[in-house]
Amino acid sequence: IIGTDFGIEVFDDEESTFHNIPIRGDAGSRPRFMSFFQYKSDLYAIAYMSRVLKFNEDQGLFEVVSKKVDQMFANCLDGDSIYLSQGNGHLFTSIESFIAGDYLTTNNGSPVFWDLEEYDQKVFGAGWSVVFGKGGLYLLDAHSAVNYTDSLMIKSKEILGLEYDSLSGLLYLASIDQGLIVVNWNSSIRHFPVVNFDKKIISA
Secondary structure, X not given: OEEOOXXXXXXXXXXXXXXXXXXXXXXXXXXXXXXXXXXXXXXXXXXXXXXXXXXXXXXXXXXXEEEOOOOEEEXXXXXXXXXEEEOOEEEEEEHHHHHHOOOOOOOOOOOOEEEEEEEOXXXXXXXXXXXOOOEEEEEEXXXXXXXXXXXXXXXXXXXXXXXXXXXXXEEEEEEOOOOEEEEOOOOOEEEEOOOOOOHHHHHO
C-alpha cells in the first residue's frame, strides 16, 4: 500500500498494476498521505493535513475518522501509545486519543521526523527540517528529543529514513547528502556516499 500526494494506492503483485483506493470524507484537496499503522486489526492512514483515515474492509475504501489543524508526518507505535512527528515537535499520546483527535498539539522544538524506528527498546527519529536547518539522528521520549548526530560523528543532518536490522543489530540511515549511513553501537559509524548523487532528485 502506497500513500501519495493525492490518494492511496495498492500494488497488485499478480497483475503488476496499481489500484486507487477510494476515500470517503473530507481528506483535503491535496492530503499527502505520510504513513500508516495497524491497531486492533484495523489499518489507518495519516495525511499531512491532519487527517486520520480508517480502512473499511467491507466497502474497500478509507474513510476520514478525525481531523485537526496540524501537520503530521511519521509515526511509531509503542504498546497502546503512538509517537507522531508534527510540524513544531513530536507528539506522544494514546492511540485511542489520537484516532479520535482528542489530543493537544506540541511545540517541543524537535525537527520534522520523516521516519521513526524502534531500536533496542528505544524510538529513534530521522530528522530533517527543510527550512530551519535542524536534523540528524534523534532519540525520542514522551516530551523531548535528544540529538545524537554530533556525538556519534554522523556527517548528515538531512536524514529521511531509518531501518533497524534485528539480526545484525545495525541501524541504517538514509540521508539526502551523505548516502547510506550504518550505525553499529558497539563499534563505529560507516558512511557509504552515493556516486554522482543528485540531491535535487531526492528533495523535489
